Each structure stands twice: as structure tokens, then as C-alpha cells.
Amino acid sequence: MATESTAGLALVSTFCPDRVGLVSGITSHLFEQGINLRDATFASLGSGAEFSAVCELPDNLTVAEVQASLSSLPVLAGAEVKVSPFAFDPQPGPQALITHRVEVSGGDQPGLVARLSEIFTQFDANIVRLDAQTLPDRAGERYVLRFSVSIPAERAEICLSAVANTAETLGLTCRTEAL
Structure with missing residues (x-):
């Protein structure tokens, strides 16, 4: 309204x-x-x-x-x-403040975005931006996911560890950057 x-x-x-x-x-x-x-x-x-x-x-x-x-x-x-x-408040709330960037890359896997986004939800992290691309690579194609997220400070370390562990289990690489 x-x-x-x-x-x-x-x-x-x-x-x-x-x-x-x-x-x-x-x-x-x-x-x-x-x-x-x-x-x-x-x-x-x-x-x-x-x-x-x-x-x-x-x-x-x-x-x-x-x-x-x-x-x-x-x-x-x-x-x-x-x-x-546009009926929403134009001023972004605190959960739109990007605290971390996370990049996961490797082979594309069905359900990957859902799996990683569920981890962020478990730790009360808000996905502010999401970018997913299939890029050419020497080995064929490489799927790259880039998340810009707002993670509560007290949950950031464990949240990022969970994302990195999941990526590693799936044979993917994970890079994180605190802002």
C-alpha cells in the first residue's frame, strides 16, 4: 500500500x-x-x-x-x-547492509543455489544480491555463484564455515570476503 x-x-x-x-x-x-x-x-x-x-x-x-x-x-x-x-519503503533496512561476499565455483550441480541459500537462512543471513553464471573454462565450463549477504556478526564465522564445508564436500571452491 x-x-x-x-x-x-x-x-x-x-x-x-x-x-x-x-x-x-x-x-x-x-x-x-x-x-x-x-x-x-x-x-x-x-x-x-x-x-x-x-x-x-x-x-x-x-x-x-x-x-x-x-x-x-x-x-x-x-x-x-x-x-x-513502488509500494515498499525506498530506504533499505539493516538486513540489506552487505557484510560479506561469498563466491562458490566449480561444476554446476542441480539444487546448488537452493542448498547454499538454505545454509544462509539457517544462520539468519539475508541474501542481498545473487549472481550465477556459467563461464568458459579450459576444462569446459565453470559455474560461478556470487552471493552478497548480510550475516549477523555473531553468526558470521559459523555460517561461512558451513558454506565452505558444503562447497568442499561437493568438490567446489569457496572464497569469502568480509566487508
Whole structure:
């Protein structure tokens, strides 16, 4: 439900074939309309690309107008474009503060993301960002998972040990970084 703090906020989401100039085309257009970006993400997904952003709309601009104008951009030809009111608090809470980065890599295994994310849940760790990629390697392909997580300080050491032990059991490598 929209509140005074969420009035004028919109979630802009696009999905389309990946191409050079996509981010600059979208963000330049939003800027030209007087829209300010808050939290934003971009990712290549296979040969597609996804852009999402929480945006502050000027008072004279509606969600429908933003969606129509984005849909008409040549850089977004053939894209799925969705603009909707953003009803959540735009200020991230404490569980969005990234305390650690964790990278697990090796051969892809069904259920790997589920297995590792369950470990984070067991230790009250919040996954703030997740990136998974299949990369070319000398031996064929290498699957890389990158988690940016918020782990309570008193549980960090045991949580990271559990992730590393699970990775080792599965024949994967694990690197962690405290921030």
C-alpha cells in the first residue's frame, strides 16, 4: 500500500535482448524526463538483459506515461517493459547492509543455489544480491555463484564455515570476503 514516503515512486523493469547501449539508453531517457534513480540493477541473462530500478517520478509524470515513453525507445524495441507504483519503503533496512561476499565455483550441480541459500537462512543471513553464471573454462565450463549477504556478526564465522564445508564436500571452491 502506498504511503506518503512511497508516493511518486515507481519500479521500472525491462527485459530484452542484450545489446550495447542498453543501460545508457534507458537511464538517459529517464533522466531527460526528470526521473531520479534510486536502487537499480542490470544483468545479462543468457543473451537477454534485465534492468530494474526504483525511480522517483516528478509530480507531473504518471506511471503509464513512463511505460509508454520507454516502450517507444528504439533501444527497447521488442522489450518487455513494465512500470508500476513502488509500494515498499525506498530506504533499505539493516538486513540489506552487505557484510560479506561469498563466491562458490566449480561444476554446476542441480539444487546448488537452493542448498547454499538454505545454509544462509539457517544462520539468519539475508541474501542481498545473487549472481550465477556459467563461464568458459579450459576444462569446459565453470559455474560461478556470487552471493552478497548480510550475516549477523555473531553468526558470521559459523555460517561461512558451513558454506565452505558444503562447497568442499561437493568438490567446489569457496572464497569469502568480509566487508
